[in-house]
Amino acid sequence: MSRTILGIDGGGTKTLAALASVDGHISAVRRFATLDPAAEHAWQDELQAIAGFVSDQHATLEASVFGLPMFGEVEAYSERQTAAVTALFPGSPLVANDVRVAFDGAFACGPGALILSGTGSMAWASLGRTDSPHVRVGGWGDLFGDEGSAYWIGREALALVSHHLDGRAAVPEFAEGILAAIGVTSQRLLGWCYGQPNSRTAIAALARSVDALAGAGNADADALIDRAAQELALQLTAAWRACGGGDPMPWSYAGGTFRSKNLLVHLQQHIGSSPKTPRLPPIGGALLRAAQIAGWQTDETWIARLSDDLKDWQ
Numbered sequence: 001m002s003r004t005i006l007g008i009d010g011g012g013t014k015t016l017a018a019l020a021s022v023d024g025h026i027s028a029v030r031r032f033a034t035l036d037p038a039a040e041h042a043w044q045d046e047l048q049a050i051a052g053f054v055s056d057q058h059a060t061l062e063a064s065v066f067g068l069p070m071f072g073e074v075e076a077y078s079e080r081q082t083a084a085v086t087a088l089f090p091g092s093p094l095v096a097n098d099v100r101v102a103f104d105g106a107f108a109c110g111p112g113a114l115i116l117s118g119t120g121s122m123a124w125a126s127l128g129r130t131d132s133p134h135v136r137v138g139g140w141g142d143l144f145g146d147e148g149s150a151y152w153i154g155r156e157a158l159a160l161v162s163h164h165l166d167g168r169a170a171v172p173e174f175a176e177g178i179l180a181a182i183g184v185t186s187q188r189l190l191g192w193c194y195g196q197p198n199s200r201t202a203i204a205a206l207a208r209s210v211d212a213l214a215g216a217g218n219a220d221a222d223a224l225i226d227r228a229a230q231e232l233a234l235q236l237t238a239a240w241r242a243c244g245g246g247d248p249m250p251w252s253y254a255g256g257t258f259r260s261k262n263l264l265v266h267l268q269q270h271i272g273s274s275p276k277t278p279r280l281p282p283i284g285g286a287l288l289r290a291a292q293i294a295g296w297q298t299d300e301t302w303i304a305r306l307s308d309d310l311k312d313w314q
Contacts, residue, residue, distance in 0.1 A: 002027070004059035005294055006089070007286030008050065008066040010035035010098050012119030012151075013201050013256070016283045016313060017050045019059055022296055024305035028057050029283075029313055034201075036069040037077040038141075044084050051088045063294040064093040065286040067101030069120070073139060094293060098282065099124045099136065099254075105285025106252040106278040108303055109292070113240040115232050115267070118255035119204045121149035123232075125239035137239040142200060147231035150257045154206030156224055158193065165189075174213060174220040181209035211260040222262070229266035236271065252276045279303060284310050 002021055009016045015032040030053050035043045054061065066085050070077050082095050103114040103124040111128030115121070122139030126132050142151050161178050163169035165186050179185065184192045196202040213221035240249045252275050258264055268274055280288060284306055291298050 002059055004057070004061055005287060005290035005296075006054060006059075006061055006064035006093075007101070007283050007290055008035075008064070008068070009101060009281075009283040009286055010066070010068045011256075011282075012036050012069050013204065015046060015050075017053055018283050018287060018310070018313070019054065019057055020287045020291070020306060020309075022291075024291075024298075024302040024309075026306070026309040027059070028053070029310075034069070035081075037074075037081060038070060047084050047088055054089075061090055062296075063091065063290040064089055065101060065290040065293070066093060066095045067098040067282060067286050068095060069098050070141075071095055071097045073097070073141075094289070096289075097122075097136070097139075099139065100134065101285040101289065102254040102282035103134075103285065104289050105280035105282050106254055106276070107250075108279040108288060109285075111245075112250040112252060112276065113236050113243075113245065115236040115251065115253050116255045117149050117228075117232055117253070117257035117263070119149060119151050119200060120146040121152065121232060121235065121255075121257075123235035123239035125236075125243045125245060127243055127245060133243055135239050135243040137242065138235040148228040148235070148257075149255075150204035150207035151200055152231070153210050153224060153228050153257070154203035156227070157206050157210050157221075158189075158203065160220065160224070161189065171220045174218055177213045177218065177221070178206065178209055181206065181212075207257055207260070211262060214260075214262050225260065225262050226266045228257075229263055230270050232267055233270035248273060250276055252278050254278060254282055280307055281310055281313060283313060 004019050007018050015035050018029045019027045032046045068081050085093050099116045099122045102116050106114050113125035115123045123137040126134045146152050161175045164171045164175040210221045214225050
């Protein structure tokens with residue numbers, strides 16, 4: 001039985017579960033479906049599957065950290081998440097917001113401001129001292145928030161297409177590109193939107209199509225990516241100011257939307273400085289915090305080893 005910690009990075013679309021040993025090496029990683037309590041999905045069943053994954057590795061858990069979507073945002077969800085985790089996993093598992101573990105990974109628990117843009121969006125900042133508060137900005141959900149996220153980009157893209165089809169805007173190449181990416185005619189667009197088994201995931205996936213159009217030189221798509229970057233910049237700077245940070249602002253980023261290099265370029269323009277490369281991906285942040293809870297030595301060598309093992313799971 002090996003000494004092991006468990007880290008969970010639960011996003012709005014997928015979940016990563018990873019086990020690491022006391023020397024900082026990853027012993028197992030597996031992908032699961034989302035643990036989003038608001039999704040049309042049995043997220044408790046995924047937790048059960050993760051427990052089975054841990055059991056299959058014959059590991060003795062010394063600590064575990066669960067970065068879960070919406071934790072700390074909706075009280076009823078948070079209570080159910082905590083109850084489900086503590087019922088399935090030994091010891092005293094720590095349940096945190098998924099953006100917190102992304103922050104811990106990006107700055108190795110040091111000071112800075114993180115902007116996360118995946119299915120949703122949120123900024124997280126702290127000065128890194130024990131007396132420094134952790135401040136979060138954004139993360140209000142897809143009904144009236146999550147600006148700059150993949151879902152927001154997809155939703156705004158659909159709105160722009162609908163405006164074109166109505167004659168309220170003239171974006172023919174953009175509209176044709178989005179309809180082609182979806183694989184429907186204009187007459188079937190509404191049916192596609194409301195016929196998705198998981199509309200949030202399907203609409204968020206359109207962000208990739210917008211990015212591809214922008215990369216091909218479409219000005220309307222590029223303008224939408226720039227609007228997303230502007231919204232993310234507003235969240236990031238607000239979080240840094242709220243925690244008492246001054247100039248310069250050390251900032252970094254996380255989330256699948258940043259596979260778009262174009263989004264990152266626009267964000268740098270709005271911030272006025274370059275980001276720090278994340279020290280660890282979000283799953284690494286969960287593992288680093290779990291190792292600290294377990295009392296393990298997490299020096300630079302340990303962090304570098306973990307980072308190297310996780311390079312294919314960014």
